[in-house]
Amino acid sequence: MSSTTNEKIIAAKAALKLVEHGMVVGLGSGSTSAIMIELLGKACREGLNIKGVASSGISEKLAIKEGIPVISLDVAPKIDINIDGADEFDTKLQLIKGGGGALLREKIIAHFASKNVIIVDSSKKVEQLGSFPLPIEVIPFAQRKIMDELGQMGLSPQVRLHNGKEYRTDQHNSILDLDIQGQTDLETLQSSLINIPGIVETGLFLNTTNLIIMGSGNETKTFQ
Numbered sequence: 001m002s003s004t005t006n007e008k009i010i011a012a013k014a015a016l017k018l019v020e021h022g023m024v025v026g027l028g029s030g031s032t033s034a035i036m037i038e039l040l041g042k043a044c045r046e047g048l049n050i051k052g053v054a055s056s057g058i059s060e061k062l063a064i065k066e067g068i069p070v071i072s073l074d075v076a077p078k079i080d081i082n083i084d085g086a087d088e089f090d091t092k093l094q095l096i097k098g099g100g101g102a103l104l105r106e107k108i109i110a111h112f113a114s115k116n117v118i119i120v121d122s123s124k125k126v127e128q129l130g131s132f133p134l135p136i137e138v139i140p141f142a143q144r145k146i147m148d149e150l151g152q153m154g155l156s157p158q159v160r161l162h163n164g165k166e167y168r169t170d171q172h173n174s175i176l177d178l179d180i181q182g183q184t185d186l187e188t189l190q191s192s193l194i195n196i197p198g199i200v201e202t203g204l205f206l207n208t209t210n211l212i213i214m215g216s217g218n219e220t221k222t223f224q
């Protein structure tokens with residue numbers, strides 16, 4: 001097993017301790033969240049009584065396979081805890097997410113969750129966000145014009161591809177990956193992007209996270 005995978009498992013095991021009987025749990029997306037879902041599934045099979053709200057079709061399928069009762073956000077009375085991964089984080093608990101294209105539902109769940117816990121391996125910690133291109137979800141109808149505007153803003157948008165075709169999200173939208181290196185005012189960047197009609201959401205998670213659990217070697221480090 002790679003040291004990165006080991007760190008993801010260590011972080012997920014630490015997060016599992018925060019999940020209590022009766023909770024509604026937000027299920028993140030990506031490889032670290034998949035490890036979390038597998039751990040939750042095992043705990044459910046051993047008697048833990050929780051319900052999950054999935055942030056992507058892939059996570060929903062995995063959760064069902066693992067035996068976690070999955071409910072839709074609409075019928076969830078509340079989300080007690082949301083456990084998700086990240087592509088980058090800084091010590092101000094700001095994140096870039098969406099490497100796997102699930103940023104929109106992830107952000108919706110993060111907004112409605114009482115507590116947001118991010119689990120990561122140590123490669124995800126950065127001084128300043130932006131080495132990882134920022135994913136944004138856009139309506140395909142407006143994609144070309146949005147790309148022109150983002151190009152003028154110096155953000156070098158790239159259309160995300162999958163198997164040689166344009167990638168589509170669970171909502172059938174496109175993902176553009178932006179170069180935000182050197183951008184220090186992330187709140188303003190978020191506002192500028194979200195104010196462009198046709199941009200549905202961005203992968204900047206600036207004010208949602210309560211706790212980050214990072215696997216570091218054989219230990220965990222926390223940021224809160």
Ligand SMILES: O=C[C@H](O)[C@H](O)[C@H](O)COP(=O)(O)O
Nearest residue numbers: 030031032098099100101102
């Ligand atoms: O869209 C995907 C999500 O934001 C993931 O949580 C993020 O890409 C991190 O994924 P991983 O745990 O595979 O590094």
